[in-house]
Structure formats: C-alpha cells, structure tokens
Amino acid sequence: MANKEFLEIYPLYRKFFGLNNINRYTDVQNIPKPAIHMYCPVCDSEQTFNMVNEYYEVDNLHGRSLLDTVLRLKYVCSSCGQGMRIFLVHFSETKRKFQNPKTGEEEERDTLYIMKVGQIPAWDIKMDSELEAMLGEHADAYKKGLICESQNYGIGAYAYFRRVTEDIIDELLESILDLVPTDEKDEYKKKLEGVKKEKIAENKINLVKDLLPEPLKADGMNPLKELYKVLSDGIHDKTDEECMEKAEAIRGILVFLVNQVVKTKSDKKSFTDGMKKLLGK
Secondary structure: OOOHHHHHHOOOOOOEOOOOOOOOOOOHHHOOOOOEEEEEOOOOEEEEEEEOOOOEOOOOOOOOOOOOOEEEEEEEEOOOOOOEEEEEEEEEEEEEEEEOOOOOOEEEEEEEEEEEEEEEOOOOOOOOHHHHHHHHHHHHHHHHHHHHHHOOOHHHHHHHHHHHHHHHHHHHHHHHHHHOOHHHHHHHHHHHHHHHHOOOHHHHHHHHHHHOOHHHOEOOEOHHHHHHHHHHHOOOOOOHHHHHHHHHHHHHHHHHHHHHHHHHHHHHHHHHHHHHHHHHO
C-alpha cells in the first residue's frame, strides 16, 4: 500500500498522493504491506497490526490498470491475534500541477491517488482526555471539528478548530506561565497583559510565542509559532484539501501543547513534592 500514515490517520474520502513506486499498471502482488500501529480493542492498548490477506478484488487484476479498483486490506493485531482492522481502498487519478524542474514552468500531469472508501472499526473521533478536560464547554465544537475531519470536510474542520483555539487561547497561554523560567517570568506576565487586550487569536499568540518554555517545544520546533502561521494564513482562497491540512495542524498542536503543559506541571509537582519529603527527613 502507500504508507502507514495513510492507513493510520487519513479519514474516509481524503485523497492520498504519496504513491511512491506505484503506478496504474503495478501488479497488485508487488504492492507493499506496511505494518501499522493502532488501538486494539481486545488488548485495550496501542499495538502493531500486520496485513494477513492478499490484495483482493473480484476481477483478476494481473496486468490490468489499478484505476477505479477497490482493494480490501485485512489487518490483525500481532499481539493477541484477534483484534482486526479492515480497509477498503479505491484507486483513481486526477490532474495535479507540478513545476517542471528544467523549464521552471507549471504543468499538469495525471497523478495516481488512493482514498479509503470503507473502514472497520470506523475512524475514531474520540477526544484526547486531557484536552477534553481543558476545553470544558468548548468540547462540543471540537467534537464537531473531529466529525468534519472524519468525513473529509476540510473547511468545516478548520472553522471549528479555529473557533476552539480562539475560545481557549487566553486560558492556554495563562497556563504556560508556571513553566516559564524565573528570569523570563516578568516579561511573560507583561505579554499576558497585552494578550488580554487583544481580540484576534493570532495576535495573542504572536505576543508570547518567542517566550515558549523549552519543555513545550518538540524537537526544537516551537508549536506556538507554527500555530501562529496556520491561523494567520486564513482559508478564503483555500481548497477543502488545503483546509484539511491546516485543520489537522491546529488539532495536532492543541493536543500536543495541552498534554505537554499537563505532563510538565505534573512532573514538576512530583519533583517538588519528592524534594520536600527528602529535605524534610
């Protein structure tokens, strides 16, 4: 198949173009079968799943084009041997614009893509528990964003996730204060005063994004800066697919930041409590 990201993350009907080394005339027997890492309801934990069947379609595909075919992928949990995931994957093609490396001019090419047209169990819209607790009354809007994402409604998903960000950004930025280094705390507090006066979410983020504590960064990447970029770009001239990418980015950043804030504060409290007990002795 294409790759594990497509199977693990992509919702139904979203086009995936990363078909490296696969063309319309590729023999199905030569298509790879990547292992995937997903939740197993039998094990009640994340597990590795392996594909156990051959690529299947009623008609014989040997030597024929893959276009407009549907293949069934059956995956079984490698741990318990009972947990199962099934995907129905449709192959098609569309014209996409590419820049010719020799001439520098833009040109259109027929490009093969795949998308899921069926999935068991259904694409999961369960919320992250830490995020749900922080969202409170805004959790419903977030769930609606997840539903839009599950059906590949990019513009709708982006709109809901953006609304949630605008609603909780003050509280999120305030919660970061305890994690800011002592020598930067006064500056961060001053920035927070400016945040309260601002009405636009991206302007609020812009005020404090350069003061984000190191524990809240991912591999040197600043999530607040990335969130600022996504929100500043807008959606007025974007396609559904482009909006979906932005929606996924917003969701991913929110989940990461909330979880990191909660985890870092918990670790800090555990360390402080442990030191107090040690010094108390």
